[in-house]
Amino acid sequence: MNDPKKLYYEKRAAILVRNLKSRHFDAYYCDNKELALRKALELIPEGSTVGWGGTMSAQQIGLIDAVKQGGFRCFDRSAAESPEEKLEIEKNCLFSDVFLTGANALSLDGQMVNIDGYGNRVAAIIYGPGAVVVIAGMNKVCENLEDAVSRARTVAAPANQQRFQRNTPCTVTGACGDCKSEDCICNQIVITRHCRPAGRIKFVLVGEDLGL
Numbered sequence: 303m304n305d306p307k308k309l310y311y312e313k314r315a316a317i318l319v320r321n322l323k324s325r326h327f328d329a330y331y332c333d334n335k336e337l338a339l340r341k342a343l344e345l346i347p348e349g350s351t352v353g354w355g356g357t358m359s360a361q362q363i364g365l366i367d368a369v370k371q372g373g374f375r376c377f378d379r380s381a382a383e384s385p386e387e388k389l390e391i392e393k394n395c396l397f398s399d400v401f402l403t404g405a406n407a408l409s410l411d412g413q414m415v416n417i418d419g420y421g422n423r424v425a426a427i428i429y430g431p432g433a434v435v436v437i438a439g440m441n442k443v444c445e446n447l448e449d450a451v452s453r454a455r456t457v458a459a460p461a462n463q464q465r466f467q468r469n470t471p472c473t474v475t476g477a478c479g480d481c482k483s484e485d486c487i488c489n490q491i492v493i494t495r496h497c498r499p500a501g502r503i504k505f506v507l508v509g510e511d512l513g514l
């Protein structure tokens with residue numbers, strides 16, 4: 303029997319892929335994690351330098367492990383042995399051939415919303431790396447841009463703070479308190495509405511729930 307959620311994701315993905323392409327993004331829909339991993343690797347030329355920000359979705363499809371083991375030069379800040387080295391690796395990511403990231407939310411009309419604490423991830427999405435590969439589960443897709451911003455602020459950010467356990471209201475309550483805490487992770491709220499140059503940002507949409 304067909305899985306209704308899969309059918310729902312497939313149908314919404316057909317709309318989203320069309321709308322992303324109308325904004326000059328490249329976009330692909332993969333039914334599951336295994337196909338998504340294969341597609342993402344096809345988008346990364348052998349020998350590329352590859353960087354990434356915090357991205358649970360790329361980890362969940364096995365992409366981070368695959369690039370570490372593949373024929374790429376990786377900028378992996380988790381391997382840093384000091385805060386200075388971590389900063390250096392994050393800066394190198396800005397000049398990588400390919401940057402890997404997730405998305406906090408997408409609107410069905412083809413716009414992406416990301417929230418960032420330090421800004422390294424959104425900086426790389428905006429400018430620098432030659433290509434950006436976005437791995438996004440269909441659970442991130444919202445009806446419109448307003449809902450996507452709301453998802454990023456009221457779902458993704460408080461959920462991510464449960465991982466970091468920093469000193470913010472959402473860490474304690476699970477709800478956004480619109481804080482001005484030093485530990486706030488909602489410092490940059492970026493809407494990516496169009497892709498220039500065309501095809502620089504490539505979406506691999508996955509018919510499963512990924513990330514937060």
Ligand code: SF4
Nearest residue numbers: 459472478479481488
């Ligand atoms: S409480 Fe602060 S860190 Fe948490 S979601 Fe709201 S603005 Fe972001």
